[in-house]
Amino acid sequence: MNLRDEAAALDREDPLAPLHDQFSLASDTIYLDGNSLGVAPKAAASRASEVISGEWSQGLIRSWNTAGWFALPKRLGNKLAPLIGAEQDEVVVTDSISTNLFKVLSAALRLANERDPKRRVIVSERSNFPTDLYIAQGLIEQLDRGYQLRLVDNVSELASAIDENTAVAMITHVNYRTGAMHDMAALTRTIHAAGALAVWDLAHSAGAVPVDLNGAGADYAVGCTYKYLNGGPGSPAFAWVPKRLQNACTQPLSGWWGHKKPFEMSPEYRPDDGIGRFLCGTQPIISMALVECGLDVFLQTNMAALRQKSLALSDLFIALVESRCANFPLRLITPRAHAERGSQASFEHPHGYEVMQALIARGVIGDYREPRILRFGFTPLYTRYVDVWDAVETLADILATEAWRAPEFAERGAVT
Amino acid sequence: MNLRDEAAALDREDPLAPLHDQFSLASDTIYLDGNSLGVAPKAAASRASEVISGEWSQGLIRSWNTAGWFALPKRLGNKLAPLIGAEQDEVVVTDSISTNLFKVLSAALRLANERDPKRRVIVSERSNFPTDLYIAQGLIEQLDRGYQLRLVDNVSELASAIDENTAVAMITHVNYRTGAMHDMAALTRTIHAAGALAVWDLAHSAGAVPVDLNGAGADYAVGCTYKYLNGGPGSPAFAWVPKRLQNACTQPLSGWWGHKKPFEMSPEYRPDDGIGRFLCGTQPIISMALVECGLDVFLQTNMAALRQKSLALSDLFIALVESRCANFPLRLITPRAHAERGSQASFEHPHGYEVMQALIARGVIGDYREPRILRFGFTPLYTRYVDVWDAVETLADILATEAWRAPEFAERGAVT
Numbered sequence: 001m002n003l004r005d006e007a008a009a010l011d012r013e014d015p016l017a018p019l020h021d022q023f024s025l026a027s028d029t030i031y032l033d034g035n036s037l038g039v040a041p042k043a044a045a046s047r048a049s050e051v052i053s054g055e056w057s058q059g060l061i062r063s064w065n066t067a068g069w070f071a072l073p074k075r076l077g078n079k080l081a082p083l084i085g086a087e088q089d090e091v092v093v094t095d096s097i098s099t100n101l102f103k104v105l106s107a108a109l110r111l112a113n114e115r116d117p118k119r120r121v122i123v124s125e126r127s128n129f130p131t132d133l134y135i136a137q138g139l140i141e142q143l144d145r146g147y148q149l150r151l152v153d154n155v156s157e158l159a160s161a162i163d164e165n166t167a168v169a170m171i172t173h174v175n176y177r178t179g180a181m182h183d184m185a186a187l188t189r190t191i192h193a194a195g196a197l198a199v200w201d202l203a204h205s206a207g208a209v210p211v212d213l214n215g216a217g218a219d220y221a222v223g224c225t226y227k228y229l230n231g232g233p234g235s236p237a238f239a240w241v242p243k244r245l246q247n248a249c250t251q252p253l254s255g256w257w258g259h260k261k262p263f264e265m266s267p268e269y270r271p272d273d274g275i276g277r278f279l280c281g282t283q284p285i286i287s288m289a290l291v292e293c294g295l296d297v298f299l300q301t302n303m304a305a306l307r308q309k310s311l312a313l314s315d316l317f318i319a320l321v322e323s324r325c326a327n328f329p330l331r332l333i334t335p336r337a338h339a340e341r342g343s344q345a346s347f348e349h350p351h352g353y354e355v356m357q358a359l360i361a362r363g364v365i366g367d368y369r370e371p372r373i374l375r376f377g378f379t380p381l382y383t384r385y386v387d388v389w390d391a392v393e394t395l396a397d398i399l400a401t402e403a404w405r406a407p408e409f410a411e412r413g414a415v416t
Numbered sequence: 417m418n419l420r421d422e423a424a425a426l427d428r429e430d431p432l433a434p435l436h437d438q439f440s441l442a443s444d445t446i447y448l449d450g451n452s453l454g455v456a457p458k459a460a461a462s463r464a465s466e467v468i469s470g471e472w473s474q475g476l477i478r479s480w481n482t483a484g485w486f487a488l489p490k491r492l493g494n495k496l497a498p499l500i501g502a503e504q505d506e507v508v509v510t511d512s513i514s515t516n517l518f519k520v521l522s523a524a525l526r527l528a529n530e531r532d533p534k535r536r537v538i539v540s541e542r543s544n545f546p547t548d549l550y551i552a553q554g555l556i557e558q559l560d561r562g563y564q565l566r567l568v569d570n571v572s573e574l575a576s577a578i579d580e581n582t583a584v585a586m587i588t589h590v591n592y593r594t595g596a597m598h599d600m601a602a603l604t605r606t607i608h609a610a611g612a613l614a615v616w617d618l619a620h621s622a623g624a625v626p627v628d629l630n631g632a633g634a635d636y637a638v639g640c641t642y643k644y645l646n647g648g649p650g651s652p653a654f655a656w657v658p659k660r661l662q663n664a665c666t667q668p669l670s671g672w673w674g675h676k677k678p679f680e681m682s683p684e685y686r687p688d689d690g691i692g693r694f695l696c697g698t699q700p701i702i703s704m705a706l707v708e709c710g711l712d713v714f715l716q717t718n719m720a721a722l723r724q725k726s727l728a729l730s731d732l733f734i735a736l737v738e739s740r741c742a743n744f745p746l747r748l749i750t751p752r753a754h755a756e757r758g759s760q761a762s763f764e765h766p767h768g769y770e771v772m773q774a775l776i777a778r779g780v781i782g783d784y785r786e787p788r789i790l791r792f793g794f795t796p797l798y799t800r801y802v803d804v805w806d807a808v809e810t811l812a813d814i815l816a817t818e819a820w821r822a823p824e825f826a827e828r829g830a831v832t
Contacts, residue, residue: 024473033477040473048464048702056649057440057456060781061449069649096697098671099515106558126683131672131697134685138670142522142558151683226698233472233485233701254554255514256547265786267542267567269550281512281547282642284703285649286464365476370681 001316001389010385016309022297023230023382030387030394032366035176035204035344035377038230043293051289069285073257074276076288077238079295083303084202084223085212086240092275093291094257094283097203097224097237101135103251103278104220104239105170108197109139109147110249112167116195119167123196125158126151129176132201136170155180159190166196173211174204174342177369179334181209181342185216192217203227206238207294208310208343208379210303213240220245228343228379230294235287239278246274255280297381309380310343313388317345317376320392328399333373344377357409358398364391417732420809423801432725432796438713439646439798446803446810448782451592451620451760451793454646459709467705485701489673490692492704493654495711499719500618500639501628502656508691509707510673510699513619513640513653517551519667519694520636520655521586524613525555525563526665528583532611535583539612541574542567545592548617552586571596575606582612589627590620590758593785595750597625597758601632608633619643622654623710624726624759624795626719629656636661644759644795646710651703655694662690671696713797725796726759729804733761733792736808744815749789760793773825774814780807 001007011017024040025031031039055067064070077091084091094100105122112119122136133149140147152161162169169191174181184200191198202223205211207230213221221240225231250271256262257279260270271277318332331348335341349355352372359366359374366376376391398404417423427433440456441447447455471483480486493507500507510516521538528535538552549565556563568577578585585607590597600616607614618639621627623646629637637656641647666687672678673695676686687693734748747764751757765771768788775782775790782792792807814820 024469026474029476031476037472037477037480039476040468044472045465045468048468049461052456052461052464052648052706053440056453056460058442060445060447060455061453061783062776062781063649064453095511095515096671096699098673098697099511099669102669102696128683130675130678130681130683130685133683134670134672134675137685138666138668141666141670142668144561224698232468233479234698234704235700235702237697250554250557252554252558253515253518254550254557255512256550257514259546259550262546263786265546267544267546267549269546269553280518281514281653282640282650283512284651284700286651286706287700287703288650290468290702360478365478367477370679 001320004386004389007385007389014309014385016301016305016380017384019297019300020382020384025382028363030364030391032364032376032378032383032391034379034383035208035227035375036367037233038227038294038379039382040232041230041293041297043296044232044290047290047293048286051286072285072288073279073283076291076295077275079292080206080238083211083298084206084221084240085214087214087243089275090242091238091240092278093225093236093238093288094279095237097201097222098131098135099253100222100237100239101132101201102139103253104199104222104241105136105139105168107241107249107251108168108199108220109143111245112197119165119196120146121148121150121165122168122170123150123152123161123166124170125155126153127175127177128172129201129203132170132172162191162194162196164195166194168197168199170199172201172203174209176204177373177375178346179342179344181340183339184211184218188216188218204342207298210307214242225291225294229291230297231291232287235291236283241275241278246277251278253280257281306380310378311338311341313378313380313383313385314341314343314345316385317378317388317392320388321347321395324392324396325399343379344375346373346375348372349374351404353412354404354409355398358404358406359394361409362394362398364394417736420802420805423805426801430725430801432717432721433800435713435716436798436800441798444779446780446807448780448792448794448799448807450795450799451624451643451791452783453649454643454710454795455798456648457646457709457713459712460648460706463706463709464702467702488701488704489695489699492707492711493691495708496622496654499627499714500622500637500656501630503630503659506658506691507654507656508694509641509652509654509704510695511653513617513638514547514551515669516638516653516655517548517617518555519669520615520638520657521552521555521584523657523665523667524584524615524636525559527661528613535581535612536562537564537566537581538584538586539566539568539577539582540586541571542569543591543593544588545617545619548586548588578607578610578612580611582610584613584615586615588617588619590625592620593789593791594762595758595760597756599755600627600634604632604634620758623714626723630658641707641710645707646713647707648703651707652699657691657694662693667694669696673697673699722796726794727754727757729794729796729799729801730757730759730761732801733794733804733808736805737763737811740808740812741815759795760791762789762791764788765790767820769828770820770825771814774820774822775810777825778810778814780810
């Protein structure tokens with residue numbers, strides 16, 4: 001592609017283009033960071049107003065029933081389910097991804113222990129998002145029964161690391177840094193062939209790529225709603241447990257929302273039958289309610305259409321960077337093969353931090369990840385082909401003019 | 417008091433009366449359920465609009481830093497601290513009360529184990545709010561090291577139940593059902609004299625009664641922000657750990673927000689120094705931000721003034737019920753002694769459920785708790801003396817006319 005007009009032509013032909021208008025995006029911003037925080041659906045502001053001025057202010061305590069607040073985790077879970085290949089009543093939207101991982105990893109270890117108490121290893125990747133590793137470490141320390149976290153440095157070592165001592169393989173489907181995507185079905189088969197359980201983290205998958213948890217035979221999964229699902233900053237995460245495993249175990253965060261009859265106020269915990277037992281405490285309703293605004297946009301399309309555009313956007317971005325920035329030390333670390341790529345493209349640059357700050361200063365918002373990584377997410381609900389074109393032009397100019405060398409771009413603040 | 421005018425005169429003389437206007441309350445509603453869900457501060461709607469249309473929609477990912485989202489748990493914790501006798505940097509607003517209890521109870525058991533590994537008993541009251549008992553049960557089951565939950569049926573048995581085998585006494589300061597309040601300082605002394613640690617639940621205390629955690633020498637505490645603190649439905653809860661114990665132990669929900677350097681993205685968990693290590697995962701920012709609207713109202717008054725009015729309101733309510741409903745089988749189960757009473761009054765009635773439904777149908781909103789309990793909360797920021805008068809008049813009329821016998825009031829829906 002040699003002209004911005006060609007990108008504009010792609011937008012005109014794009015069947016998803018009308019969805020762009022359902023999001024609140026400043027016209028001077030090119031946002032390639034929906035993999036970190038999704039853009040606000042326009043519906044979110046009015047929905048928040050309804051919840052605050054109507055349900056809370058007027059409905060008051062009655063709204064727990066009349067506005068369906070108490071039912072939100074399961075109802076939103078059912079709305080999210082089709083995006084990840086889950087059945088109805090297999091997903092709850094609740095808590096944070098870290099907390100949900102603690103729950104499902106605890107349940108998985110209990111189940112693995114029942115099946116074969118010799119298995120004491122959790123296998124994961126050192127490149128996994130840190131909170132997953134931290135949660136596993138916290139759980140292992142708490143259990144204090146000889147569990148170990150075995151981390152592989154390279155994906156090629158993963159299959160051989162999963163062996164007769166493995167209780168659980170805890171795998172993130174799409175790597176947050178590189179965008180590399182596992183073959184969920186194949187890796188789940190490998191995990192099961194070794195007699196272990198498969199816990200999947202879908203933080204960078206849900207709403208980003210087609211996911212078929214049941215088709216893959218996965219055992220447990222968690223994910224978040226504030227990235228590709230556009231649920232709002234820090235919006236509640238989700239947990240998935242297939243029907244066949246829901247009642248196999250309890251989980252330790254046994255708060256009253258997971259009780260079979262919470263309003264009997266019994267002093268004895270009795271876990272709910274089904275996915276409800278993966279709930280814990282009272283949920284932040286306003287943040288929770290807005291998750292629905294993000295999910296509702298997905299009802300107007302499907303993951304196959306989104307995936308097609310996502311790959312077209314990332315292919316275009318990679319091709320343009322490699323042609324228009326060919327003289328600069330950028331190295332693609334995202335797999336080129338479609339089957340191995342999530343919905344992002346990451347490049348290493350020796351001054352990645354400064355280059356990203358210079359991009360952001362010009363309104364092209366991606367993000368930086370240690371070490372030296374420029375990360376760009378593609379969110380086909382609202383990212384346009386011209387955005388890709390303009391972003392690369394801006395990057396090329398920043399590199400050609402060495403604008404990133406300005407002192408203000410070297411200052412390290414807190415980064416997210 | 418024999419006339420509504422006398423109540424109106426009390427309102428005219430009430431220095432807290434102007435605060436009523438800072439809340440969104442329908443004029444046809446008398447709300448005596450702020451102990452379950454606080455009323456919306458008027459500021460909440462505009463703050464939500466700022467967060468959604470400004471910080472999220474315009475600021476996007478930058479708002480984690482520029483709008484201070486990442487700092488909210490500690491900043492709001494510092495704002496809440498004076499209300500509970502906490503120092504700065506001793507409180508985080510985060511997660512649910514159930515999840516926070518899991519954290520602090522885990523930390524308390526670790527510390528108790530270091531001090532004396534023979535202690536394997538958690539003491540609590542059978543009448544405690546169920547989720548506290550459920551969380552203790554879940555933790556005990558997970559630890560699987562012989563811990564027991566010892567529940568006393570009567571408060572008079574509590575001191576003798578705390579003995580040389582007790583690791584932790586897990587006590588709720590104000591009972592959710594009866595409104596009975598413990599003497600925190602005295603009971604903490606008893607707990608410490610037995611060599612145990614004191615974990616306090618402030619769900620019905622924070623913003624309701626003066627609390628002095630440090631003055632009482634308490635060890636850990638949790639509480640919620642959606643009751644008397646008016647933070648919004650299910651708004652994030654809080655955890656308090658005094659400086660002297662913060663670094664004594666880690667807690668098992670070791671998510672990335674509790675890491676010393678979360679953005680180094682290290683695969684090894686290193687707990688933050690201080691209260692930060694009691695954070696876990698990414699927080700629901702919109703619900704979190706609104707907690708501040710509730711806290712800001714408290715900056716305009718103080719707990720001593722609020723306590724004085726709270727007791728005046730509940731004294732008046734009790735006196736009016738006992739005089740104007742004397743012919744009906746209502747029995748006060750809330751202590752009459754001020755020092756033993758929280759900010760509510762609860763009455764048993766053989767048809768408590770139906771009576772409460774009839775009250776709600778007439779715009780007097782209290783709530784019902786098993787078994788047979790009518791529960792009325794008094795929230796001096798927005799409850800007026802005339803509200804108390806009108807509520808009792810409505811109750812008297814419902815009892816006198818037996819309006820509660822209408823069939824629609826017998827239907828049991830989901831209750832909260």
